[in-house]
Amino acid sequence: MQRVKCIVSYDGTLFSGYQVQPSKRTVQLELEKALKQIHKGTDVRITASGRTDAGVHALGQVFHFDTPLTIAENRWTIALNSLLNKEIVVLHSEFVPQDFHARYSVQKKEYRYKLNISPFPSPFTRNYAYHFPFPLNVAEMQKAADLLTGTFDFSSFCSAKTEVNDKVRSIYKISIKKTEDEVCFSFVGNGFLYNMVRIMTGTLIEVGQGKRRADDMVRLLALKDRQVTGKTAPAHGLYLWKVWYTNDN
Amino acid sequence: MQRVKCIVSYDGTLFSGYQVQPSKRTVQLELEKALKQIHKGTDVRITASGRTDAGVHALGQVFHFDTPLTIAENRWTIALNSLLNKEIVVLHSEFVPQDFHARYSVQKKEYRYKLNISPFPSPFTRNYAYHFPFPLNVAEMQKAADLLTGTFDFSSFCSAKTEVNDKVRSIYKISIKKTEDEVCFSFVGNGFLYNMVRIMTGTLIEVGQGKRRADDMVRLLALKDRQVTGKTAPAHGLYLWKVWYTNDN
Numbered sequence: 001m002q003r004v005k006c007i008v009s010y011d012g013t014l015f016s017g018y019q020v021q022p023s024k025r026t027v028q029l030e031l032e033k034a035l036k037q038i039h040k041g042t043d044v045r046i047t048a049s050g051r052t053d054a055g056v057h058a059l060g061q062v063f064h065f066d067t068p069l070t071i072a073e074n075r076w077t078i079a080l081n082s083l084l085n086k087e088i089v090v091l092h093s094e095f096v097p098q099d100f101h102a103r104y105s106v107q108k109k110e111y112r113y114k115l116n117i118s119p120f121p122s123p124f125t126r127n128y129a130y131h132f133p134f135p136l137n138v139a140e141m142q143k144a145a146d147l148l149t150g151t152f153d154f155s156s157f158c159s160a161k162t163e164v165n166d167k168v169r170s171i172y173k174i175s176i177k178k179t180e181d182e183v184c185f186s187f188v189g190n191g192f193l194y195n196m197v198r199i200m201t202g203t204l205i206e207v208g209q210g211k212r213r214a215d216d217m218v219r220l221l222a223l224k225d226r227q228v229t230g231k232t233a234p235a236h237g238l239y240l241w242k243v244w245y246t247n248d249n
Numbered sequence: 250m251q252r253v254k255c256i257v258s259y260d261g262t263l264f265s266g267y268q269v270q271p272s273k274r275t276v277q278l279e280l281e282k283a284l285k286q287i288h289k290g291t292d293v294r295i296t297a298s299g300r301t302d303a304g305v306h307a308l309g310q311v312f313h314f315d316t317p318l319t320i321a322e323n324r325w326t327i328a329l330n331s332l333l334n335k336e337i338v339v340l341h342s343e344f345v346p347q348d349f350h351a352r353y354s355v356q357k358k359e360y361r362y363k364l365n366i367s368p369f370p371s372p373f374t375r376n377y378a379y380h381f382p383f384p385l386n387v388a389e390m391q392k393a394a395d396l397l398t399g400t401f402d403f404s405s406f407c408s409a410k411t412e413v414n415d416k417v418r419s420i421y422k423i424s425i426k427k428t429e430d431e432v433c434f435s436f437v438g439n440g441f442l443y444n445m446v447r448i449m450t451g452t453l454i455e456v457g458q459g460k461r462r463a464d465d466m467v468r469l470l471a472l473k474d475r476q477v478t479g480k481t482a483p484a485h486g487l488y489l490w491k492v493w494y495t496n497d498n
Contacts, residue, residue, distance in 0.1 A: 011372035057373070086375045123260035124306070124377060126335045 055235030130237035136208035158193035203230030304484030379486035385457035404473035407442035452479035
């Protein structure tokens with residue numbers, strides 16, 4: 001068996017998230033359907049770096065699978081794309097050793113969150129950015145973001161439904177960039193809890209509006225209580241941007 | 250009666266074009282439905298600067314209508330947007346004199362055509378740019394574009410189905426800009442025939458590929474024959490960008 005690693009980009013708009021769920025259209029299901037066709041009807045299970053929720057997009061999601069077929073490394077991209085709808089595009093495929101695991105071998109991940117700050121919503125980005133046409137103090141948001149950078153228990157910044165016990169994660173960098181009609185948040189860390197990026201974004205937005213003080217982040221982390229942080233920002237502004245398996249760029 | 254001018258942006262993906270057609274979802278129909286609601290069930294007819302085909306987008310389409318209601322000039326934007334789906338966004342509304350006509354008063358129009366030139370198609374721009382991952386000589390395309398700039402009979406550059414008799418139009422400027430993953434054509438002129446921008450784009454692409462010589466444009470214009478020019482570029486890369494009613498910017 002050969003293990004194959006793929007990088008995949010998808011528009012999350014029409015999907016009920018990444019993971020297979022009964023009677024829902026998911027990214028995993030579409031990919032497994034395509035692989036089943038390539039394998040002449042044999043089921044092939046894929047493993048991703050993690051799941052994404054309904055409406056969340058991916059630019060660089062990673063998954064792996066094992067195959068007995070002798071298709072060349074780079075041909076998997078072409079074979080899969082020829083069977084997939086245009087909402088899912090495989091960008092890269094390569095052979096990896098059997099000890100590579102798309103989920104357990106992850107070193108770092110980057111998520112981005114996009115706000116469309118123009119006065120009117122745009123018909124073209126309505127599913128690809130959260131329309132937020134109100135004043136935001138980017139310097140204050142960056143100050144708060146810097147206080148969230150480090151190794152902390154992020155219990156205050158994850159959904160109350162989070163099932164994992166260990167809520168300690170390391171955030172390496174949060175950067176916030178403003179252009180004419182967009183504010184883009186980038187979050188790089190060793191892992192993210194359920195809804196963590198969306199809750200951090202929602203809380204940072206409230207800092208940007210002056211509803212919270214930047215230096216309050218320290219207290220919010222210490223409280224370990226989801227009730228004290230901001231609203232969960234909507235799914236459609238969020239992108240799984242990149243997954244690293246080594247510590248290089 | 251007060252005449253109101255509106256600027257409207259729309260995602261053409263889900264529409265069968267601009268103009269009302271029996272049993273099809275069109276932009277005009279959606280706008281007239283919203284106006285009918287505002288007018289408590291009375292039909293209100295709108296007139297646009299021109300129609301756009303199925304799949305074609307608009308950033309700055311203009312329409313006008315007449316109303317007996319005493320809604321303030323800038324409130325029409327809000328009233329309409331509150332009733333419209335997110336694929337159509339009214340960006341501006343103002344009162345205009347009765348002799349203003351969205352179609353007949355047009356001085357200039359700009360259309361843009363976008364190519365996505367990255368190696369893989371993007372799930373995010375699949376409906377908003379034509380994926381064309383092949384080498385293009387932009388300098389040659391610009392040379393050809395400059396030869397199409399001026400006042401000519403554009404019979405070779407419009408659909409054979411074009412119904413108007415006078416096919417003379419003035420193109421004021423064609424500019425072509427290349428960025429990392431996009432080539433964007435801008436066409437400014439006093440008017441455009443049916444499919445004219447898409448045929449000009451398709452022909453310029455063939456120049457960019459070296460399939461045609463830039464200086465052949467002179468001959469193509471002189472032949473006045475649709476058969477001699479390039480393929481009609483697909484609708485989903487095209488945007489009605491701006492409509493001018495005075496000769497200023």
